Amino acid sequence: MTSLNPENAQRPEGAAAAPLAIELIGINKHFGPVHANRDIHLAVRRGTVHGIVGENGAGKSTLMSILYGFYTADSGEIRVNGAPQTITDSRHALALGIGMVHQHFMLVDNFTVLENVVLGAEDSALLRPTLNKARDQLKALARDYGLEVDPDAIIENLSVGQQQRVEILKALYRGAETLILDEPTGVLTPAEADHLFRILGKLREEGKTIILITHKLREIMAITDEVSVMRQGAMVQTLKTAETSPEQLAELMVGRRVLLRVEKGPANPGDVLLDVENLIVTDDFKVPRVKNISFQVRAGEIVGIAGVAGNGQSELLESIAGMRDQLGGTIRVNGRPLSLAGDDGAARARLAGLAHVPEDRLRMGLVTNFAAWENAILGYQDKYGDGPGLDIAKARDVAGEYMKKFDVRPANLDLKTSNFSGGNQQKIVLAREMERDPDVLIVGQPTRGVDIGAIEFIHNQIIKMRDAGKAILLVSVELDEIRSLADRILVMFDGHIVGEADPASADETELGLLMTGSHPDRAVTEPGMLPEHETPAQQTMVQMSPKDNSGRETN
Amino acid sequence: MTALPRWADVILLPVLNVVLAFLVGGLIVLAVGQNPIEAVGIMLYGAFGYGSGFGYTLYYTTDFIFAGLAVSLAYHAGLFNIGPEGQAYVGGLGVILIGLALNGTHWAIVFPLMIVCGALFGAAWAFIPGYLQAKRGSHVVITTILFNFIAASMMGYIISRILKPAGVNSDESAPLEAITRVPQLRSFIELFRNSPVNLTFFLAIAALIFVYWLIWRTKFGYAVRALGNNPVAANYAGISNQKMIMIVMALAGAFAAMVAVNNVGGVQGRLILNFVNGAGFVGIAVAFMGRGHPVGVGLSALLFGILYQGGQELAFQMPGITREMIVTIQALVILFTGAMGDMLRGPLGRIFTQPDPVAGGK
Numbered sequence: 001m002t003s004l005n006p007e008n009a010q011r012p013e014g015a016a017a018a019p020l021a022i023e024l025i026g027i028n029k030h031f032g033p034v035h036a037n038r039d040i041h042l043a044v045r046r047g048t049v050h051g052i053v054g055e056n057g058a059g060k061s062t063l064m065s066i067l068y069g070f071y072t073a074d075s076g077e078i079r080v081n082g083a084p085q086t087i088t089d090s091r092h093a094l095a096l097g098i099g100m101v102h103q104h105f106m107l108v109d110n111f112t113v114l115e116n117v118v119l120g121a122e123d124s125a126l127l128r129p130t131l132n133k134a135r136d137q138l139k140a141l142a143r144d145y146g147l148e149v150d151p152d153a154i155i156e157n158l159s160v161g162q163q164q165r166v167e168i169l170k171a172l173y174r175g176a177e178t179l180i181l182d183e184p185t186g187v188l189t190p191a192e193a194d195h196l197f198r199i200l201g202k203l204r205e206e207g208k209t210i211i212l213i214t215h216k217l218r219e220i221m222a223i224t225d226e227v228s229v230m231r232q233g234a235m236v237q238t239l240k241t242a243e244t245s246p247e248q249l250a251e252l253m254v255g256r257r258v259l260l261r262v263e264k265g266p267a268n269p270g271d272v273l274l275d276v277e278n279l280i281v282t283d284d285f286k287v288p289r290v291k292n293i294s295f296q297v298r299a300g301e302i303v304g305i306a307g308v309a310g311n312g313q314s315e316l317l318e319s320i321a322g323m324r325d326q327l328g329g330t331i332r333v334n335g336r337p338l339s340l341a342g343d344d345g346a347a348r349a350r351l352a353g354l355a356h357v358p359e360d361r362l363r364m365g366l367v368t369n370f371a372a373w374e375n376a377i378l379g380y381q382d383k384y385g386d387g388p389g390l391d392i393a394k395a396r397d398v399a400g401e402y403m404k405k406f407d408v409r410p411a412n413l414d415l416k417t418s419n420f421s422g423g424n425q426q427k428i429v430l431a432r433e434m435e436r437d438p439d440v441l442i443v444g445q446p447t448r449g450v451d452i453g454a455i456e457f458i459h460n461q462i463i464k465m466r467d468a469g470k471a472i473l474l475v476s477v478e479l480d481e482i483r484s485l486a487d488r489i490l491v492m493f494d495g496h497i498v499g500e501a502d503p504a505s506a507d508e509t510e511l512g513l514l515m516t517g518s519h520p521d522r523a524v525t526e527p528g529m530l531p532e533h534e535t536p537a538q539q540t541m542v543q544m545s546p547k548d549n550s551g552r553e554t555n
Numbered sequence: 556m557t558a559l560p561r562w563a564d565v566i567l568l569p570v571l572n573v574v575l576a577f578l579v580g581g582l583i584v585l586a587v588g589q590n591p592i593e594a595v596g597i598m599l600y601g602a603f604g605y606g607s608g609f610g611y612t613l614y615y616t617t618d619f620i621f622a623g624l625a626v627s628l629a630y631h632a633g634l635f636n637i638g639p640e641g642q643a644y645v646g647g648l649g650v651i652l653i654g655l656a657l658n659g660t661h662w663a664i665v666f667p668l669m670i671v672c673g674a675l676f677g678a679a680w681a682f683i684p685g686y687l688q689a690k691r692g693s694h695v696v697i698t699t700i701l702f703n704f705i706a707a708s709m710m711g712y713i714i715s716r717i718l719k720p721a722g723v724n725s726d727e728s729a730p731l732e733a734i735t736r737v738p739q740l741r742s743f744i745e746l747f748r749n750s751p752v753n754l755t756f757f758l759a760i761a762a763l764i765f766v767y768w769l770i771w772r773t774k775f776g777y778a779v780r781a782l783g784n785n786p787v788a789a790n791y792a793g794i795s796n797q798k799m800i801m802i803v804m805a806l807a808g809a810f811a812a813m814v815a816v817n818n819v820g821g822v823q824g825r826l827i828l829n830f831v832n833g834a835g836f837v838g839i840a841v842a843f844m845g846r847g848h849p850v851g852v853g854l855s856a857l858l859f860g861i862l863y864q865g866g867q868e869l870a871f872q873m874p875g876i877t878r879e880m881i882v883t884i885q886a887l888v889i890l891f892t893g894a895m896g897d898m899l900r901g902p903l904g905r906i907f908t909q910p911d912p913v914a915g916g917k
Binding site for chain 2: 343379
């Protein structure tokens, strides 16, 4: 990576205006036959927030891993503050002032904040002096950037947003001048995301440089100064954020025009197909998570359940799908009550005409070690073959049809499912659940981790199901998704339905208040349900972000 | 971890592991002043060189196939069955009971009944840990290990206090009459002169084929594999994990019990103390070396058959090599193929670098 590539044509013109914190010149990286980064040029000005957008597999993470020293580029040059550097590992990157906040936090759960911050950066064999020094520095950092975290709190007792702040503190404590954030808001509530952006704003004011990797265009528009778009391993363009639009960025990312809004006609609700009455469900630790919920979903309508992750939506979905016993209440599909006792309730729910696209496809919806065709029949395996034998030919035929109809790429029946991209995995799940012609479809996080191009397709499929007279229950933490798809919105907070809204007229702030249980009219007061906290501010913090483990990677 | 091409995973890696084990074994042979090349020659001659030896190799292979299948089958459901030793032992009770009840009846009638009866006893013995795992969450590794001990004590009591006929000194049951025993192949095929290999060998081959069909060609096998790979997804798919765990464990026990048909029904013709003699434990190594696939199980069972028979020949022919040294070499094979089976995976993976198609993935 010593040869300097003379062609710097792709550098943005404004780059010369401010000194460059990071400059990547002609970076190339191959993984075997895959050209993950092709001749990437990137210039990040000091004291700016620089966004990098692109679909999954566009090469964003690879590029940042090269900058952070995880990988070494095949060719090309990295300049930090103008000086060429060969970054060998992450320690070296840190020494150069480059810090990274990973998507999945690298924290020791049962250590305190302070201990996590100094971990790997201890000055001496004795911990005490380091801890004292770090405590003072944390105080200063908290004051300067609004990064308040109790240094003595144990990590596992902190909300996800606070844990992320610890990650940022870790990088700053090590003297990071440039911070790389990889999909930082994927796990945050809207309020936490706002808080993060305020922190990033402060950091920028103090002259830090921030590289923000995300696929959420709204965030790019909100916080960045410049944005670079990557597609299929190449840098497409670097733009000033002020001079671009989400539509333009989406088009650059995908390489074609993308509809960001879903086009759908009015709903024609018919008979009640899904009837949930006084449902009470507990989680694995016997803690009630769904507390006496009743609602109905009619044929030909999409009911969206909005809420901050971890307020009982997962348990609600799993209970309706027959995967989780309910403590009380009745679920009726097509007017008939479902018997969901035992650990094969999902089979009976399917028989009753219910299909379930689970929130977490890797943990639940797919056996990632299976070939694509095997996953295309998961849950319906007993329908293939009359005797004990599995009718493999039929299963493969059906799987082939699914893949064709849902444009799953690559259309390879025998490819192991873990080798498909997230969007294509999700298409396999959706095809399997939708093509069986269910009466009721319950969908959790239909587009989590899915590329923009595929999101459009998935949304259209859901609308199509609705127009075909199916009852659809949609749970998503993406408020935008709920608002654009649902015909009615139910807001869930702390296991209760705390409000209903019309997506056309609902006000985002209003919904946000409902979702955090702080709506003045409908404040939920259930003494003893939330742990006691010292200050009202902390109380609010906890309410806004109940500990949620459902979104964590489990594999 | 880098994915290896399938053939390297299935063939190259196990072969390299065995070669490595033999190299280290060779060093040990060298250290005691013997010629390792000559030792390998004697071993191979002992295992294949003459009819009797070959017959013994197949007899051991039969045991190891059944024990290996008992472990493999459970493993496909994500269960680590350490208990084929005890399951085979208890299976022996079923075999001898039906044998003694019908003593003197032609084997053509008794043989199938021995299979069924042995299978029922072995299945019942393995069902209990399965039940405890499914309903109570007691880990099947722990319970199957404990059940090996319980089986040993219980069978010791039954054999020495109940089944032992009066006037017999050794701890064993009354013998089966020759016509009732599973016939040995030497009565049809001259080649196997003095060896104990019997009709159960063909049962083992059939079992290999049956397990392949069961795991990869049936709805049941699909459910087993879904459970083994992702229990949450199995639950999502409407598969009763509890029911599957109990059925699979019982089936595994039934396969382990076929070791008893081979020995009690076909070789000794009576139930003797501790007749399983470690075959159940070898099954664990066989299953792992064979990667749970019937073809792999068959081949690795044959390898262990060679090691057992050839090893005895070696101890006999080369006075410098003691029985303990043979056990050491067998242990090396288990060590390299089982415990350290993935040691060469990393280096091999770097040779066959095949990155994920999604290079930008996390």
